[in-house]
Amino acid sequence: MKLYVSERAPNPRRVQMFIAEKGITGIEQVLVDINAHEHRAHPLLSRGPMARIPVLELGDGRVLSESRAICTYLEGLHPEPDLMGRNAEERAFIEMADRQVEWSITLPLAQAIRHQHPGLAVLEQPQFPDFGASQQAKALETLRWLDAQLQRQPWVAGERFTIADITAFCTIEFARLLKWKPAELGLPALAAWRDRMAARPSAA
Template sequence: MKLYVSPRAPNPRRVQMFIAEKGIRGIEEVAVDLVKGEHRSSDHRARSPLAKVPVLELDDGRYLGETRAICSYLEGLYPEPNLMGDSFEERAFVEMTDRRVELYLFGGIMNCVRHTHPGLAPLEQPQFEDFGRSQGEKVREVARWLDEELGRQPFVAGERFTIADITAFCAIEFARGLMRFRPGAEGMANLQDWRDRIAERPSARV
């Protein structure tokens, strides 16, 4: 299999971190340069019609896009260590939390950065700065919710590490770099402590 990624892009990093947590070997990584517009090339659009990364090329020649779908496929191939829930009940609650993080934290961070950071202008035209700033404010509301959750439990979805932690960590790290968001500096000690714990995992270094 081949995984098409882009350096420093948070969605590919989610899949790379998932693969590292699984200990999966043998998936070739192929870099797609977003700055140079390689994701819009005809070759890449044949893999991903909407010009997105990551994309997983399967051994039978099919292409699987969308981060969560790729992770679900890999979870099926490599069920251990389990990262998406053992029982139907746990899977539902892990997915609920992961979707909340993806839609409201991760998505807000992406909107803020893409519409306010000049370096992202080539990827987001036109930029709407007011929208971006409002998204940055909403991100902090969601982060405060997550901080409260982490005051009651050690991991994002409960008592153990799951895909929801990967999604949240990649989101927070992206915000650290381009939004200068530091949870601890904004009174979110639980979120900061959790971030620092996750950063010590080998998968966080991919």
């Protein structure tokens, strides 16, 4: 199998961290320069309607896109250590937390960065800085909610480390492009959680 990734982008990093946490070997990682629009010209990546990465090329030539779908596939192949839930109830609550992060933090922060950071102008034309600023404010509101959650529980989805922590960590690290740091935003529980995440070998 081959995994197509790019530097610094949060969604490819989510899958890379997931693979590292699982200890999966044998997946070739192919670096794609999205700033140079390599993903749009690539014969395999351009098969998808949006030509986005990450993409996992399976051994039979089929292509699996969307980071959550790729992780679900890999979880099925390598069920241990479990990162998505051991039974229906746990899977549902972990997926809920993961989706809450994805839709209420990852998506608005990605829009904030794409519309405000000059280095991403090549990917987002035209940029709308006012829209980016509004999305940044929405993401900060949800981060305050997440900080409150982490004051009551050690991990994003509850009592143990899961895929929801990977999603949140990759998003918050990507937000460093906005010069955001949880401790400076008055989010102490989030800052402590982020430091614990950064110490994990998979974060490297």
